Amino acid sequence: MELNSLFDVLVEELTDLHSAEEQLVAALPNLAAAAHSYELRDAFEAHLNETVGHVERLQQAFVDVGLETIPAGTCKAMRGLLQEATDVIKATGDPVAIDAALIGAAQRIEHYEIAGYGTARALAGELGFDTTRALLDDTLGEESNANKLLTKLAAGGFLSSGINKLAATRTEVGVAGSSDDQTE
């Protein structure tokens, strides 16, 4: 890797995010199919639509910073994150427990993207690429909202959805839980 300027770092960040989003577009249908809760499935499917838009915004960003072709590159972190998610997708056992683990895997993915977009947005701003900065900011907002929705499904889901009923069953056989403490 050659990093001769902050511009080179920005291009690396955009390339990494582009690969990450493309991997996620391929993986989200599997996450949706593995979800037992309808709400969780809907959340994954809605985020798939958003993620397709994130790829398009990155393509616009490459044009904005003056690159005609998108550099090749595989985001190794997203590859690892999705390997972990696949382990959960293939898990056997209690549907509620598996949904809880799916949410955990998905929130790791969202946080990765939040970090990546935060850095890329800062570099674009530093270098005066205002259009790119705005595009990255739009996606960052959607990633942040997706993460908040997952927290809501984890915390509120145990109280008010299909997940709740099964989770309540689990607490009867487990240690008594404090249901007002579900924050992520």
Next chain:
Amino acid sequence: MELNSLFDVLVEELTDLHSAEEQLVAALPNLAAAAHSYELRDAFEAHLNETVGHVERLQQAFVDVGLETIPAGTCKAMRGLLQEATDVIKATGDPVAIDAALIGAAQRIEHYEIAGYGTARALAGELGFDTTRALLDDTLGEESNANKLLTKLAAGGFLSSGINKLAATRTEVGVAGSSDDQTE
């Protein structure tokens, strides 16, 4: 993977975090050695000390939830995150640009851990493991502070440290930057 209860998910989360932290203990000296800014190097070295403590807290958590031995397991996401970080460590070019890229890689790592600890803390709370919840909460606070310090080094560093001087040189040859816009 067998997930028959929320307890099984908590154990998976703790096992994943334990592997992640152990990998990070091994990697942080390399990140520190690659940093050109003294402040960034200090930040990595200070976080290494904290990370050793995070491993110890996880060991206490395993005891608290009743596990005598820590399950084997490799955190694949952290492996990928560190592969990416290693690419930056090995990068050649401008020292300021490389430091900026190191910060980007480190913030992805911090965000991964923030997501992991957030989920594990919620599950521990749900299952009534108050000691484990408190241990995870302490570490989560330190991960969050580490992330904030990296943002400060990235944003403020360009204005007030060794990184600043070199970054200013870069902006002379690049596009004019808005120095009040460095947030991550």
